Amino acid sequence: MSIQPLLIGGDWRAANEPRGSFRAEDPTCGEAIGAEFPICGAADVQAALAAAVAVAEELAAAPAERIAAFLDAYADAIDADADTLVTLAHAETALPKEPRLAKVELPRTSGQLRQAAQAVRNYAWTQPVIDTSAGLRAHYAPLGKPVLIFGPNNFPFAFNAIAGSDFASAIAARNPVIAKAHPSHPATSERLAQLAHTALRQAGLPAASVQMLYQFDRTLGVALAGDARLGAIGFTGSRAAGLALKAAADVACIPAYVELSSVNPVFLLPGVLAERGAALAQEFFASCTMGSGQFCTSPGIVVVPAGAAGDAFVDAATAHFAAAAPNVLFSRAVLEHLERGVATLRAAGAACLTGGASAGPGYRYQPTLLSVDGEQFLREPLALQTEAFGPVSLVLRAADTTQMAALARVFEGNLTGTLYSAQDGSDNAAWQQVALALRPRVGRLIQNKMPTGVAVSPAMNHGGPFPSTGHPGFTAVGMPAAIRRFAALHCYDNVTQSQLPPELRDHNPGTVARLIDGEWRTGNIGDSKS
Incomplete structure (x- = not known):
């Protein structure tokens, strides 16, 4: 079988002294295609x-x-x-x-x-x-x-x-x-x-x-x-x-x-659990297994308060995970990474509620739900934040809202952090307490929806503090x-009009918003302010 060419220097050409070759694999069966x-x-x-x-x-x-x-x-x-x-x-x-x-x-x-x-x-x-x-x-x-x-x-x-x-x-x-x-x-x-x-x-x-x-x-x-x-x-x-x-x-x-990496913590406040816990269990399961959990914004940890409403949520979520068929993963490497991640979580004290094993044919893994209490998480915060890239999530049981805020403070940097609160306003005080602790640790703070979706919008931040990304100031x-990640800041000092880039000349080349003498304007320099 001939080897496909490379795109180098403007031409499609054969590799020069390749170190071997590879083929894609069908993840459903593990065979080369x-x-x-x-x-x-x-x-x-x-x-x-x-x-x-x-x-x-x-x-x-x-x-x-x-x-x-x-x-x-x-x-x-x-x-x-x-x-x-x-x-x-x-x-x-x-x-x-x-x-x-x-x-x-x-x-x-x-x-x-x-x-x-x-x-x-x-x-x-x-x-x-x-x-x-x-x-x-x-x-x-x-x-x-x-x-x-x-x-x-x-x-x-x-x-x-x-x-x-x-x-x-x-x-x-x-x-x-x-x-x-x-x-x-x-x-x-x-x-x-x-x-x-x-x-x-x-x-x-x-x-x-x-x-x-x-x-x-x-x-x-x-x-x-x-x-x-x-x-x-x-x-x-x-x-x-x-x-x-x-x-x-x-x-x-x-x-x-x-x-x-990012575990994208989701906090379920007490009032919203009492209000619609069963619906949240389904929503959580769907988000965890969407795309076999292979999203950078998949909810890897869900923080659930102690009590009857929290117990009911965990039971309902566990049932959803247990009833689902094994999910297909992208590759053997993804499967092996996921197995190591789950093993790390269990070694740090997480108990397996359901799933926890690979399954054939191909690269498949059971939807898996693990659980740990707040005290254990605070003792082993780094190990218990290990990313398990796949249909896996960790239920973190918090004693109360105060402990929820304490847990938020030990999270590493994440792409997203989510808080679900009740529509009747009963969670408003808890929201403020937890959000204050969580906000510096996430790029995007979300309310009342799972974090899986990423809108392609000028207002989107798909970034966050380390280790979610290497720089918290970019998306x-x-x-x-x-x-702007791939740009340099260029300054021109006393350069004549004809030598300046178009958007820096007195005449605006379009409707460019420019900060001129401290005011954002779209007009030409010398015109009345607009």
Whole structure:
């Protein structure tokens, strides 16, 4: 069987001295499927980096409209090729075609590409600031270096290294992208790269602006992450892999935006349990098992107060978990990681209420509910916050609202934190007490809904304190904020009008909101304030 080519330097070509090959696997049975893809050696990794460096200045100088045209054309191509893409992703991930892939994730992917195009056209991501009296003008601008993006296993479209939010953000900021595809869905990534390559050529952008490598070993990845020719890194995946890359990048002072792990605690306050505990048990179960629990925002811990209403919730949730069939996971590696995570939780004192075992065929795991009391959690807070990436959650029984707040204070950083409260206002005081402790520890604070969904909105924060991400001030979802991760702050001092970037000139190139002498305005400098 021939090995598929790589996209390097603007061309599809055979790997140079590959270190082997691999195939995708059908998670439902564990058997290899599809074509063989190369495991790159150092020669291909260095060739991709050199090609990206060579076009970085040209791409940084490209007109905004050309960048936006590429993003829009790529989005259109993804929509037009939806049937093929959905079929490939379904085979490689076992995620359902309907509604997950076809109706939810693929439209989200093309939609965020279009949102990035809009942010390019209206210069929203550049955030221009002008001080006319001092002769100073500043904005966010391209890094002038390539961005290396590592795609995760759980979103074959929306976070794919060659199509997802990190990709759209880096290209919108006019940086070349080297995409490291996830080995769980290589054929899906290949098809996306083909569409991107065609759209790139049609837009007249440098051919090496978008490149893709399928796989390389850890040593090469760490070496690449520490190469000073890179401008930034985007990574979504395991904590161990992300921290290894970040450590290498830190030595070279390369910004690494890493999404690592999150247990997304959900607090059920006493009043809401009395009000609708049975409905909450169903809602909780559905969130935990959505996508086989393989979401970065899956509720890994639910905090339930002691008492009859809490007992009834736990009993109902346990029944839902016990009645469900084993869930299919993405790969053997995900299954093994999940087994280790559950073992760590049990060793730290968590009791298994139901599930707790793998099941064949393929890569399947029983929906699992564990339980531990508040005192034990406070004794072993780190071990009991181990992420179990799959259809698993830990019920944390709190003695009272005061202990709920104490538990919130020992949580590590998370992407989300949720509080459910009663509609009659009986939980308002408890909400304030727990939320005060939880708020600094989560990127997104949620009320009365499970955290699983992530809206592609300018107001979304898909980020949070460590270890959910490597930097609490940035989001991986939502334009234009996500774009600024891959940008540099450029200041111009006494530079003439013709030499300034368009959005920093006296004449506003569109309806750009600019901070001019301390006021946000959309008009031209010299015009009446508007």
